[in-house]
Amino acid sequence: MTNTQHKSPPNASGLISDAKTAGKISIRNVSKTYDPDGVNVLALDDCSLEIQAGEFCVIVGPSGCGKTTLLNAIAGFHDITSGQIDLDGELLCSKDKQAEPGADRIVVFQQGALFPWYTVLENVVFGPSVQGKMSGPKAKKAAEDILAQMGLQGILHSYPSEISSGMRRRVEIARAMMNDPKILLMDEPYRAMDALTKTIMHKNLLDVYDRSGKTVFFITHDLEEAIFLGTRVVVMTTRPGKIKKIIDVDLPRPRDFRILASEHYLELKKEAIESVHEEAKKAFEAGERELA
Amino acid sequence: MTKNKPVFFMGINLRKLRKAVFSKTTLRGIVAIIATGFIWELCARFEVPIIGMIPAPSSVFSSLLAQIQDKDYWECWVYSYDRVLSGFIVAQIIGIPLGLIMGMSRNFRDLTFPTLEILRPIPPLAWVPMAVIFWPTPEMSIIFVTFLGAFFTMVLNILGGVKNVDVRYIRSAQSLGSSNKDIFWRIVLPATLPSLFTGMTVGMGITWAVVVAAEMIASRSGLGFLTWKSYVAGDYPVIVIGMISIGIAGYISSAVIRMLGNRLTPWLKII
Numbered sequence: 104m105t106n107t108q109h110k111s112p113p114n115a116s117g118l119i120s121d122a123k124t125a126g127k128i129s130i131r132n133v134s135k136t137y138d139p140d141g142v143n144v145l146a147l148d149d150c151s152l153e154i155q156a157g158e159f160c161v162i163v164g165p166s167g168c169g170k171t172t173l174l175n176a177i178a179g180f181h182d183i184t185s186g187q188i189d190l191d192g193e194l195l196c197s198k199d200k201q202a203e204p205g206a207d208r209i210v211v212f213q214q215g216a217l218f219p220w221y222t223v224l225e226n227v228v229f230g231p232s233v234q235g236k237m238s239g240p241k242a243k244k245a246a247e248d249i250l251a252q253m254g255l256q257g258i259l260h261s262y263p264s265e266i267s268s269g270m271r272r273r274v275e276i277a278r279a280m281m282n283d284p285k286i287l288l289m290d291e292p293y294r295a296m297d298a299l300t301k302t303i304m305h306k307n308l309l310d311v312y313d314r315s316g317k318t319v320f321f322i323t324h325d326l327e328e329a330i331f332l333g334t335r336v337v338v339m340t341t342r343p344g345k346i347k348k349i350i351d352v353d354l355p356r357p358r359d360f361r362i363l364a365s366e367h368y369l370e371l372k373k374e375a376i377e378s379v380h381e382e383a384k385k386a387f388e389a390g391e392r393e394l395a
Numbered sequence: 396m397t398k399n400k401p402v403f404f405m406g407i408n409l410r411k412l413r414k415a416v417f418s419k420t421t422l423r424g425i426v427a428i429i430a431t432g433f434i435w436e437l438c439a440r441f442e443v444p445i446i447g448m449i450p451a452p453s454s455v456f457s458s459l460l461a462q463i464q465d466k467d468y469w470e471c472w473v474y475s476y477d478r479v480l481s482g483f484i485v486a487q488i489i490g491i492p493l494g495l496i497m498g499m500s501r502n503f504r505d506l507t508f509p510t511l512e513i514l515r516p517i518p519p520l521a522w523v524p525m526a527v528i529f530w531p532t533p534e535m536s537i538i539f540v541t542f543l544g545a546f547f548t549m550v551l552n553i554l555g556g557v558k559n560v561d562v563r564y565i566r567s568a569q570s571l572g573s574s575n576k577d578i579f580w581r582i583v584l585p586a587t588l589p590s591l592f593t594g595m596t597v598g599m600g601i602t603w604a605v606v607v608a609a610e611m612i613a614s615r616s617g618l619g620f621l622t623w624k625s626y627v628a629g630d631y632p633v634i635v636i637g638m639i640s641i642g643i644a645g646y647i648s649s650a651v652i653r654m655l656g657n658r659l660t661p662w663l664k665i666i
Contacts, residue, residue, distance in 0.1 A: 204569035
């Protein structure tokens with residue numbers, strides 16, 4: 104198991120760790136074919152991408168372009184058809200080996216996946232508890248610390264259904280950070296949120312990112328979000344998913360909402376919109392053809 | 396702040412309960428029940444055709460006063476409860492693990508589900524003659540058909556519950572480093588609890604229906620037998636008492652299960 108090899112550093116709160124040295128992902132010539140009902144669907148076509156340790160890498164592209172397929176392969180939820188993915192120079196998965204899901208690569212899901220039957224505190228200590236990594240009281244203390252850092256100290260004993268969706272997402276990130284992962288895999292985590300809540304979520308996530316220096320693999324449809332958050336924005340083509348363009352986002356950090364009005368931000372946004380729009384149009388036309 | 400804070404007693408929100416009890420809706424309900432009783436009494440007194448055959452509330456009430464002092468009446472309660480609980484508990488002991496294993500293991504499901512589906516549509520009461528033949532005592536045969544009433548409902552509800560566990564929760568738990576054992580105990584089981592209690596509630600209802608009929612057919616004790624015996628003896632008020640007693644007994648059983656369910660699934664906040 105990878106998570107036992109990866110010893111956590113002495114500072115057990117898990118927020119500050121061997122940043123920039125762990126969490127490098129190398130995706131090499133990865134393809135994935137789905138085979139539902141004997142019809143081969145090529146979801147990913149020869150994708151190669153190097154994600155540096157500590158990078159905030161955002162993947163954008165039209166629906167069905169294989170973004171989530173790539174994330175699931177890294178997370179270990181399914182296999183790939185060819186190519187290979189390495190994590191910190193070690194083979195994570197290839198066509199013969201599916202990655203094993205583990206606490207070094209924690210996923211934050213689109214609709215959220217806090218366990219409804221556990222309180223906030225029970226959710227946050229879940230990782231260390233099942234891994235047997237920390238004693239009960241120690242895990243509880245660490246969880247309280249992390250939640251307090253994120254401004255969530257008042258809801259320790261609430262159930263997820265009793266708190267707002269924004270709080271739920273923050274708790275979920277706290278739950279991930281408790282495990283001191285090498286990489287955070289986020290699959291459109293803020294999709295269903297209103298614009299105002301989103302900005303608060305972004306601020307919160309950037310705080311965690313700036314503090315921890317974790318590698319983040321972030322999928323979204325929202326280009327403003329992509330450029331505001333990312334170190335690089337990777338635009339994927341419509342199915343079969345290939346990497347079309349990589350936009351370097353050289354905006355200074357720490358970032359706040361003021362950069363949304365800066366000229367450079369707007370230029371980058373324009374570049375991204377043009378690139379994605381082309382693909383969205385192709386995807387739409389392909390969909391029309393399929394229906395016709 | 397403290398004024399609106401819910402006060403809980405055995406998982407019941409007392410403030411909400413008080414608000415619900417002392418309300419216009421309650422008042423209307425009481426008025427309606429009294430009116431129904433009054434009309435019923437009139438129908439009986441004036442011997443309205445068909446419906447007038449039902450003994451009047453006044454005669455039922457005076458008969459009830461006699462019954463509640465009779466040891467035999469309370470013994471009927473004990474017998475029926477004994478059968479219901481025995482059948483129901485055995486259905487839990489066999490049905491819960493069976494449903495869980497069927498949900499978790501595709502191989503096991505493929506092997507057991509077809510047989511179960513063939514047996515399931517047979518109404519429990521259709522088993523009575525066969526049960527009387529193959530069980531050594533009539534008592535065991537009654538408990539057996541009672542068991543059948545709850546068993547299939549339990550298995551199907553739990554199986555459905557396990558199959559409907561959102562894959563996100565399982566993946567999330569895997570991603571957080573869970574073993575298969577953790578996934579079963581910490582994800583699948585709590586996620587299935589609501590379906591389990593739905594199965595219990597429905598199963599308890601069926602159990603009472605089955606036990607009453609089985610007592611009428613194959614027993615000389617219990618609330619079902621009391622009702623039937625009174626019919627044979629022509630003691631009409633006691634028939635009504637038997638019917639109402641069965642209703643109350645069923646209601647109490649469901650209430651206990653609901654309370655248990657609310658306690659064990661506090662995240663659902665039904666009340």
